[in-house]
Amino acid sequence: MCAKASLKKIHQEIQNCTKCPLHKTRKNAVPGEGPSDADLMFVGEAPGAEEDKTGRPFVGRSGQLLIDLLNGIGLDRDDVFITSILKSRPPNNRTPHKDEVEACISYLERQIAVINPRIIVLLGGVAISNMIGPWKLSEAHGRFYEAEGRTYFMTYHPAAALRFPKYRDIMSEDFQKLKDELDF
Numbered sequence: 001m002c003a004k005a006s007l008k009k010i011h012q013e014i015q016n017c018t019k020c021p022l023h024k025t026r027k028n029a030v031p032g033e034g035p036s037d038a039d040l041m042f043v044g045e046a047p048g049a050e051e052d053k054t055g056r057p058f059v060g061r062s063g064q065l066l067i068d069l070l071n072g073i074g075l076d077r078d079d080v081f082i083t084s085i086l087k088s089r090p091p092n093n094r095t096p097h098k099d100e101v102e103a104c105i106s107y108l109e110r111q112i113a114v115i116n117p118r119i120i121v122l123l124g125g126v127a128i129s130n131m132i133g134p135w136k137l138s139e140a141h142g143r144f145y146e147a148e149g150r151t152y153f154m155t156y157h158p159a160a161a162l163r164f165p166k167y168r169d170i171m172s173e174d175f176q177k178l179k180d181e182l183d184f
């Protein structure tokens with residue numbers, strides 16, 4: 001099966017998934033979107049209200065900021081794959097529970113295996129701690145991390161930059177490092 005078809009199959013499974021209780025309160029599961037051969041894959045925390053309503057990742061205010069940051073390094077939303085640790089929205093956007101992550105993480109692992117991105121960008125503490133272990137964000141941001149044959153890059157979640165504008169400049173600098181590494 002080609003990468004595009006494999007990804008479609010995973011996404012159909014996610015849309016019908018009942019592996020954790022979040023399926024009872026979501027409107028739509030949010031598998032993620034982007035090219036099946038993307039060089040860059042962005043991993044956030046979980047869908048929010050807009051994402052739940054539309055079934056699309058990063059379409060709210062955080063999404064707009066992510067797009068602005070991508071545009072700042074010459075990329076468009078369509079150039080990258082965007083997803084999150086959880087594929088269904090936790091009520092009131094609370095932090096994902098451990099059992100929900102355990103139930104859901106295999107979907108992300110399968111997406112990574114199919115897409116085989118050059119760099120996986122972890123947005124914020126929940127993505128970082130669940131993919132590579134706990135890091136202090138103030139020390140983690142702007143750093144690359146190699147593990148099990150994968151290259152990760154750590155930065156803040158766009159929602160943090162919406163709450164605290166100083167993080168926006170820090171994220172712009174982080175994205176510049178990403179551009180330098182990708183060398184495009």
Ligand code: SF4
Pocket residue numbers: 014017018019020021022023029086087088089100103104
């Ligand atoms: S969060 Fe993940 S495991 Fe839970 S219902 Fe949604 S897709 Fe399934």
